[in-house]
Amino acid sequence: MAQAAACPSLQGIAELRPVSAPRHRSGTSFRQVEQCLGSEEAIVAHLFRCREKELSLCPTCARPVKLVPTKRIGTYSGTCCQAFHRIVTMDTLFERSTWPLTSWIMAMVYFANSRSGISRAFLQTMFGLTGGSAHIICKRIRQHMALLEDERQVGGPSEPVGLSFQRIKGARGSRIQSRSVLVMAIHDASHVVPVVVADRRPSTIHPIVRAKVRPGSILVYRDRIEHARLNQFRSNWGLARSFAIEPASRYSGIDNAILVFWMHFRRVMAAGHGHFARGNLWLYLGEFAFRFNRRSEPDQIFWDMVSHFPPVVGRGA
Template identity: 25%
Template sequence: MTNLTDPMFHDEDKARAHLEAIRWPHGPNCPHCGNIDPDKIAKVEGKKQTHRKGLYYCNECGGQFTVTVGSVMERSKVPLSKWVFAFHLFAASKKGMSAHQLHRMLGVTYKTAWFMAHRIREAMKEDVKSSGPLGGEGKTVEADETYIGKRETPRVSAQRKGRPFTKKGKSGGAQKRIVVGLVERGGKARMFHLNDATKDTVRDVLVRNADRKSTLYTDESRLYTETGKEYAAHGTVKHSAKEYVRYEGEKVVHSNTIENVFSVFKRGMIGVYQHCGEAHLHRYLAEFDFRYNRRTALKVSDRERAEDAIRGASGKRLTYNQTGEAGHA
């Protein structure tokens, strides 16, 4: 449980010390040249205090830096105590923290809160390449797709000569945003926003993110029929016949774990965020993945989750142009 009276949420010096302890556990390192030699890094101090607090000087490259340089917090004028508080709010809120709520709790403008929220989501984004695929020999991976919100770029049907795709006169899920999710039982989850859910696009997500030595469990969707043959085993449950779990000796065939991941995600998107631009959906997916992968069931506390997010802020920058489109710097 987060102690909201903790000095790091209210005192700038305490917040700075907290950030430095997380980002620089072995002492300051220069983000400009990578120098970590403590004898070549000096803290800029003086009686007049005309410089920024927490400023360091690198004798190797001559650069100056603070703890926010080289992170999503760089060049931000928001007090560090509010940044630390925002990271904790995002880490502790199971279904998310809206920019409006952040704006009210931090006492910053809505525009600032929205920008902070997206920067924190960028910090929460995990590098799937370095963490490797889910599952493995003797392990189980569940896969499923879900549909949420209305597409901003309507899907067209070639058979209907470019007109929007419909089924029985209704667009149904064809005009909704597509999210494909994978979860390793007892392990981590990953969700991806796809423009189209086809056998090829879903296979690409599966083979890149789930070890083919795993046992794969899905529903009866034909999206997984052929790809499932590439895995050690592929079991399905028939939801259309109201089958949600099946026992085959010691094996328990179901896709309820990934359904639970989607459940928390949808409750957050509908109940907390309410509206999400399609261009930003991948950031919200990263946010929910981050919290699920550090859930309480894995004995991860709110504080540890927030500290992990702050570590993830290193080496990332996120900027937006006047149209609100995301870019990296």
């Protein structure tokens, strides 16, 4: 079995793939995955390599400690101020699951290779699960993809970045079944970062822009209202001082990516998710953006999914 080398970044983990494995433009094959992550031991070893730095910190003094494996697979122990144990699956999408890790990896391959997402009924049929178990697995994988994509930033020095707003209908509220949800999309020429927002106030928008847009980017506007919104609270938030603000007419093609993004997202949601809970919209947006931003390299989607494992369990909508 090929040795798995962890690389916790959104740029992918090409080292994890077998050297002889061909690159498929349509996705990742099970044969490629089995050569690297074909057993419980291999998956546990990869999880440990990805999370060794955070797992090896002493719970008392936060100093790094050398961990050694115990007799129980997936469990490691260390001694510093006191003896402690670590489970590699804690705080990840695999936590407190009796489902085999190999089955989790297979389900993640299905999610990576699908263009429109995987439904609960599909996993229920393919793996012989109950409806409740299939729902939890789908939600955790979707949440894992959304949290990975949440780390993305767009733009760069002298690169134009656009802001657009869309209202997504179909969310189930407490009383109104078709209440809409406001989504702000931050995008450059090729990548889109969607964020669910409560309103369009500068106090809501500006902190998100500062967190998602790289320094030196150029914020583009389309009308006087957007220009005023970007310049509002200039002294308090410093958005206009941190980024140049110019009209969108100077940058042709800046809206191509966002137009394609919303066109396909609405088609996918209409086909497979006619109604959704308001608090779960960010999961579907994150899952779709994860695939969309890697549309030129579909064979890399799965490897990016297993390159990093942010805390999933306990993260609400």
